[in-house]
Amino acid sequence: MLRRTMAEFDIKAGLQHVLQRIDEVSMHRPKEIIAAKPILVAVSKTKPAEAVIEAYNAGQRHFGENYVQELVEKSQHPDILSKCPEIKWHFIGHLQSNKINKILKLPNLHMIQTVDSKKLATSLEGAWSKLEPEDKEPLRVLIQINTSGEEAKSGISPSEAPTLYNYIRTNLKNLQLAGIMTIGAYGFDYSTGPNPDFVSLMAVHNSICRENNLPPESVQVSMGMSNDYEKAIEMGSSIVRVGTSIFGYRAAKA
């Protein structure tokens, strides 16, 4: 196994293992699953800049952070700026409206995966349109859906998600609506059947594609973490967010 103690965790080996599993599983998806080859987002939260650089040097480009302050620090870290010019940051945490301006001006921000209300989407649209240069690309976003219905989790309900999707797609032209995302409940027992969070997200995906006449592979699906990214890919995930299996265990957040 690749797991060692944190200090000696081999990031390159962890990364290669995950990439290999992504390849293998996505090649053997059931025929009815039509989805893009998954993108790996390496979740570097709580890990130092050196860990990001090590993964970058091993070829990784997409990285994810879930705390605004940590993304602010890492994305502007002088070593990361100089050594990782092609890095693509994904914000995967809860975004409060008063933090929007902090996030949007960060270098190499690639995508915000956690848009979960009309209000947040509209604020992002407004803030992005005010940033220089005026001819920049639209801001990539995903709609976060609370498939498990847990109160502690952010996200719009599965039933309201298609309406928010249509709203953003029709009205907010500074946002590039790339797809949908869920975190889901932790510790699902796969011996009992398919993960209901993944089933629910794929059902939302299906309605969005049908209502808008979109090919399934054009609406991205972000689901799956260290312990279930393979299951998620089998069901149609096109973005997996993996931390522990690449960087080793995290110390609990103080």
Ligand SMILES: *Cc1c(COP(=O)(O)O)cnc(C)c1O
């Ligand atoms: C921490 C985190 C992950 C990665 O979790 P691991 O179990 O370490 O792979 C994925 N998505 C989100 C939103 C996270 O906060």
